[in-house]
Amino acid sequence: MGAAAQDRLTPAGVSESAVMKAAILVESLTGHTWKAAEMLAGKLSQEHWSITGLTRMRQPDHAAIQEADVVLIGTWVHGFFVVGQAPWGLSTIAALPSMRHKKAAVFCTFALDPGKSLDKMTRAASTLGVEVIGGLALNRGKLPEHTEIFAERLVAAAHSP
Numbered sequence: 497m498g499a500a501a502q503d504r505l506t507p508a509g510v511s512e513s514a515v516m517k518a519a520i521l522v523e524s525l526t527g528h529t530w531k532a533a534e535m536l537a538g539k540l541s542q543e544h545w546s547i548t549g550l551t552r553m554r555q556p557d558h559a560a561i562q563e564a565d566v567v568l569i570g571t572w573v574h575g576f577f578v579v580g581q582a583p584w585g586l587s588t589i590a591a592l593p594s595m596r597h598k599k600a601a602v603f604c605t606f607a608l609d610p611g612k613s614l615d616k617m618t619r620a621a622s623t624l625g626v627e628v629i630g631g632l633a634l635n636r637g638k639l640p641e642h643t644e645i646f647a648e649r650l651v652a653a654a655h656s657p
């Protein structure tokens with residue numbers, strides 16, 4: 497039987513071989529980033545992605561990461577609101593297991609101004625050997641809208657060669 501013939505269809509009619517699998521790793525102090533991660537998981541599931549795990553970055557689910565095509569890394573912005581902003585837990589990102597040959601995307605939640613937090617997260621994630629395909633800073637007061645935009649961009653980026 498040829499490879500194409502082995503493809504099974506999910507109830508939604510999507511070929512299983514085309515289903516994108518994502519693991520989500522999060523740092524969250526007061527819950528906004530966790531909420532954003534849950535919203536993202538919901539929106540990506542609607543796009544027929546499979547979420548292999550949603551866990552705290554400090555206790556990464558190694559099996560979920562192993563299984564994933566894309567790893568989403570999220571945290572929150574700390575600083576002095578208009579200066580000195582940085583993503584919380586940069587060293588935790590850099591300490592994650594190597595993820596060679598996987599794609600990754602980064603996101604952070606913020607209140608006022610994320611500064612260059614995304615750039616810093618992208619650099620930290622890149623040290624893990626991943627290809628960073630995107631990132632978005634999400635205003636904590638606009639999580640439904642901003643997670644929608646992020647999910648749309650992820651779907652487009654992950655499926656492009």
Ligand SMILES: Cc1cc2nc3c(=O)[nH]c(=O)nc-3n(C[C@H](O)[C@H](O)[C@H](O)COP(=O)(O)O)c2cc1C
Pocket residue numbers: 523524525526527528529530571572573574575576577578579580581582605606607608609610636
């Ligand atoms: C100590 C502290 C410092 C913060 N500094 C900033 C900041 O510099 N810029 C900003 O936009 N938001 C700042 N925030 C707001 C958080 O980034 C925002 O509330 C975020 O959504 C919190 O995520 P969490 O609920 O997942 O912990 C700060 C929050 C705290 C607690």
